[in-house]
Amino acid sequence: MQAHAEQHPPYPEPTGRPEGGTRRPGESVWRGLPRAIAFLTIAPMPATARDGLAGAAGWFPVLGAAIGALAGGVRLGAEQLVGRTPATVLAIITLVVVTGALHQDGLADTADGLGARGERPRRLQAMRDPATGAFGALALIGWTLLMLTTLASLGAAHALIALTVACALARWTALLHAAATPPARSDGLGAALHVSRPALAAATVVSATLSLGLCTIIPGAIATGVALLLAALSALLAHRTLGGRTGDTLGATIAITEAVACVALLAAWHG
Numbered sequence: 001m002q003a004h005a006e007q008h009p010p011y012p013e014p015t016g017r018p019e020g021g022t023r024r025p026g027e028s029v030w031r032g033l034p035r036a037i038a039f040l041t042i043a044p045m046p047a048t049a050r051d052g053l054a055g056a057a058g059w060f061p062v063l064g065a066a067i068g069a070l071a072g073g074v075r076l077g078a079e080q081l082v083g084r085t086p087a088t089v090l091a092i093i094t095l096v097v098v099t100g101a102l103h104q105d106g107l108a109d110t111a112d113g114l115g116a117r118g119e120r121p122r123r124l125q126a127m128r129d130p131a132t133g134a135f136g137a138l139a140l141i142g143w144t145l146l147m148l149t150t151l152a153s154l155g156a157a158h159a160l161i162a163l164t165v166a167c168a169l170a171r172w173t174a175l176l177h178a179a180a181t182p183p184a185r186s187d188g189l190g191a192a193l194h195v196s197r198p199a200l201a202a203a204t205v206v207s208a209t210l211s212l213g214l215c216t217i218i219p220g221a222i223a224t225g226v227a228l229l230l231a232a233l234s235a236l237l238a239h240r241t242l243g244g245r246t247g248d249t250l251g252a253t254i255a256i257t258e259a260v261a262c263v264a265l266l267a268a269w270h271g
Helices: 029-040 057-082 084-098 102-115 120-128 134-152 156-180 197-215 217-242 247-270
Strands: none
Touching: 029 057, 057 084, 057 156, 057 197, 084 134, 084 156, 102 120, 102 134, 102 217, 102 247, 120 217, 134 156, 134 247, 156 197, 156 217, 156 247, 197 217, 217 247
């Protein structure tokens, strides 16, 4: 894969003030929004939006919901023209394209790293290899098939809700992952993203509100609980196998949560 988060971070290295942490006096919380957009999507943004991640973390679930709603809207609109399964494929393509395949790249790299034999340095080295190995390819195939079969099993309205909520919860899960684990390296996106308590609290409120509000109480609670469990498991696995988080483990956490949250909602709605 050409896009490689760990090799080519789009932001400068941390400069003392935690990214996403305490803002300078007079710095508006709204400044974090364009930074979140620049980080999470391929939308063209001014150069000032790429000067760090300060204030961006709290906006992650909001941007996730917007990304998911866009993909769900494609599914909703295309289903009348081409049918459920092709419309689902178009929705998944939209999800990947809008994010620049950043999270899928992280999933593939993390799978290759975990599949590598040897100690932590060997795993981290494998994750920085731009080539996708067998484990990475299998992870991408598994993610695609799970998203396709799950979303194709839902009606258009439920697919829209599932994508909106799953993508919001996935970005929240990444923040929990980042808050629970130290950076495995001193460089890269894993080290650049710091999540302050206020940002995490805001992201938690937004994620829970979207999940419970759009999915109703029981399905929303199930999806939120699954996301929380995945955050704990991903943090534990990253800490034990890699020594902490990297940009790739953050991306993998997002991709996995998207798929598993959609599965959880399918099970809750069909239960």
